Amino acid sequence: MERDKNFVLGVFDDEDVLLDAITKVRGNGVKIHEVYSPFPVHGIDDVLGYKRSKLPIAAFLFGLLGTTLALTMQFYMMKFDWPMIIGGKDHAAFPDFIPVTFELTVLLAAFGMCGVFFVSSNLKPWAQPRIFDLRITDDKHVVAIDLATNAGLGEEKIGDILKSSGASEVNKKSFE
Amino acid sequence: MAHVSNYNLDQKFDFTASLKKSIMIVLGLGVLLFVAGVIVSMVGGGHHDEAAEAGGHAFHWYQRVFANLWINNVYFTGIAVIGVFFFAIQYAAQAGWSAGLLRVMISLGNWLPIAGVLMLVVFFVANHDLFHWTHSYLFDKNDPHYDKIIDGKGGFFYWPMEKGSFPIFYIIRMVAFFGIWVFFFNKLKNLSFAEDNLNGSHDWSNIRKWSAIFLILFAVSSSISAWDWVMSIDTHWFSTMFGWYVFASWFVAGLSVITLITLYLKGKGYLEMVNENHIHDLGKFVFAFSIFWTYIWFSQFLLIYYANIPEESVYFVERLQSDVYSPFIFVNLALNFVLPFLVLMTRDAKRHGIFLKVVCSLIILGHWFDFFLMVQPGTLGHNGGFGLMEIGMLLIYGSAFAFVVFKSLAGKNLVAKNHPMLEESYHHHI
Numbered sequence: 300m301e302r303d304k305n306f307v308l309g310v311f312d313d314e315d316v317l318l319d320a321i322t323k324v325r326g327n328g329v330k331i332h333e334v335y336s337p338f339p340v341h342g343i344d345d346v347l348g349y350k351r352s353k354l355p356i357a358a359f360l361f362g363l364l365g366t367t368l369a370l371t372m373q374f375y376m377m378k379f380d381w382p383m384i385i386g387g388k389d390h391a392a393f394p395d396f397i398p399v400t401f402e403l404t405v406l407l408a409a410f411g412m413c414g415v416f417f418v419s420s421n422l423k424p425w426a427q428p429r430i431f432d433l434r435i436t437d438d439k440h441v442v443a444i445d446l447a448t449n450a451g452l453g454e455e456k457i458g459d460i461l462k463s464s465g466a467s468e469v470n471k472k473s474f475e
Numbered sequence: 476m477a478h479v480s481n482y483n484l485d486q487k488f489d490f491t492a493s494l495k496k497s498i499m500i501v502l503g504l505g506v507l508l509f510v511a512g513v514i515v516s517m518v519g520g521g522h523h524d525e526a527a528e529a530g531g532h533a534f535h536w537y538q539r540v541f542a543n544l545w546i547n548n549v550y551f552t553g554i555a556v557i558g559v560f561f562f563a564i565q566y567a568a569q570a571g572w573s574a575g576l577l578r579v580m581i582s583l584g585n586w587l588p589i590a591g592v593l594m595l596v597v598f599f600v601a602n603h604d605l606f607h608w609t610h611s612y613l614f615d616k617n618d619p620h621y622d623k624i625i626d627g628k629g630g631f632f633y634w635p636m637e638k639g640s641f642p643i644f645y646i647i648r649m650v651a652f653f654g655i656w657v658f659f660f661n662k663l664k665n666l667s668f669a670e671d672n673l674n675g676s677h678d679w680s681n682i683r684k685w686s687a688i689f690l691i692l693f694a695v696s697s698s699i700s701a702w703d704w705v706m707s708i709d710t711h712w713f714s715t716m717f718g719w720y721v722f723a724s725w726f727v728a729g730l731s732v733i734t735l736i737t738l739y740l741k742g743k744g745y746l747e748m749v750n751e752n753h754i755h756d757l758g759k760f761v762f763a764f765s766i767f768w769t770y771i772w773f774s775q776f777l778l779i780y781y782a783n784i785p786e787e788s789v790y791f792v793e794r795l796q797s798d799v800y801s802p803f804i805f806v807n808l809a810l811n812f813v814l815p816f817l818v819l820m821t822r823d824a825k826r827h828g829i830f831l832k833v834v835c836s837l838i839i840l841g842h843w844f845d846f847f848l849m850v851q852p853g854t855l856g857h858n859g860g861f862g863l864m865e866i867g868m869l870l871i872y873g874s875a876f877a878f879v880v881f882k883s884l885a886g887k888n889l890v891a892k893n894h895p896m897l898e899e900s901y902h903h904h905i
Binding site for chain 2: 398
């Protein structure tokens with residue numbers, strides 16, 4: 300069976316039931332493709348077993364890049380390219396450079412983090428999102444399970460597991 | 476699902492003999508070091524001759540004792556009042572996460588009455604040795620030492636009495652600020668403990684009202700107390716950021732003390748409902764306000780450095796170009812900015828007690844250095860320094876403070892068990 304085509308959807312009404320259900324479903328050896336919910340559910344990344352995001356590392360590295368760029372630029376300009384005496388200070392007066400360095404660090408960290416986030420979550424303007432169930436923007440939580448990655452269990456068994464963990468509906472969804 | 480009521484909310488802190496003994500050992504060590512420091516200072520005598528030649532007053536060893544008393548008075552008063560302030564903030568902001576930690580915060584305020592007495596006594600005993608503006612000849616136009624600038628500022632200390640007589644306005648402010656702080660500390664503490672016997676949100680709303688009033692008064696009093704107790708030492712000099720600067724220093728130190736006490740109690744098996752999420756939030760506060768302190772410190776420094784107006788830059792010249800104090804400027808920045816910034820940046824460091832314990836302990840020392848740098852250069856000049864007497868006095872104040880706080884925690888509920896947001900606090904998840 301092809302991946303990313305055929306899904307079993309468990310629809311849940313309540314986020315507390317959902318959290319318990321995810322634990323039960325995963326305990327039965329079912330691999331969850333994705334969970335969709337209309338609002339952020341606290342603790343959902345823990346029960347889904349998601350690893351910590353690497354985004355802060357990207358932010359730190361971009362921040363470091365900003366710091367380096369800002370300091371190099373200012374030292375080059377003030378010391379070598381066009382030395383000026385300002386307020387009787389040395390050409391390379393380090394404390395004067397701090398505000399610009401701070402600003403560039405924050406700017407590059409923020410831009411870099413946003414860019415990395417967009418790329419890693421495939422958020423491009425022409426991306427076509429797949430809608431599993433319209434109600435996920437309203438009042439339902441949906442657990443999507445890819446049939447291909449759970450070939451050993453079969454559609455019916457997965458449906459039973461979802462039902463017994465408290466799903467209000469079990470649906471099927473296929474994408475071209 | 477787990478609920479907060481599964482835990483024993485009536486847990487009371489046992490101030491054990493072994494903890495008392497440890498505190499007493501630190502106190503004893505402090506006294507020993509202090510006495511050793513005094514003897515060294517008496518024998519060495521600083522730089523007697525130079526000072527006498529310079530036409531100033533001869534330096535006496537007890538001036539250094541007074542300066543040390545003043546540093547720790549201001550520092551520990553700040554930590555104590557920050558406990559009350561942070562408690563009030565939780566109510567004013569309707570914070571839910573912190574409901575399990577409220578008793579730790581308010582307990583710091585128990586030092587305030589002692590601090591007030593110490594402050595008054597030390598002011599009257601030390602007087603001329605700490606505060607240049609207390610000399611009456613500065614205000615006498617016929618005296619060769621007449622100082623026009625200080626004369627202009629004299630009303631702030633002496634009004635409505637004659638300048639150079641008795642600093643009645645200054646004393647009134649000192650008494651009033653401690654009066655306000657102690658009054659609100661008692662009010663908030665009593666209301667919080669009264670809530671343990673009641674249900675419902677009536678007491679919560681009541682505490683919220685008193686907290687809001689306290690916060691307004693604290694905003695003004697903390698700023699003015701910083702001018703009075705610290706900035707007036709360098710009487711000619713002034714900085715419009717000084718109130719914030721002292722407050723920021725107090726706040727970070729107070730947060731570190733709250734975090735350390737919470738971690739200590741947690742390590743001893745108390746505060747069961749407090750988990751790593753609450754510790755994480757305390758860690759965030761320490762991290763964020765360390766950066767806030769740095770921002771204030773640097774804003775004050777950069778403008779003075781950049782403009783380079785002699786009457787302003789003298790403050791930093793006294794410190795940065797002094798052979799005694801210049802290393803401590805960098806110690807100050809390393810302990811209070813570089814260390815918390817780099818160590819507490821990651822999530823794991825804020826969630827695991829060991830990192831926080833190390834960083835918070837060093838921050839408490841670091842902010843002591845901040846006050847050391849505010850007080851000593853203006854009072855002792857090149858006769859000051861960081862020696863046995865300083866370490867000893869810090870240990871004496873620290874252990875006394877710890878004793879008072881732990882004594883107040885003993886025998887009472889450690890958790891505000893009827894706080895309406897306790898359940899919310901328990902489920903706090905970040």
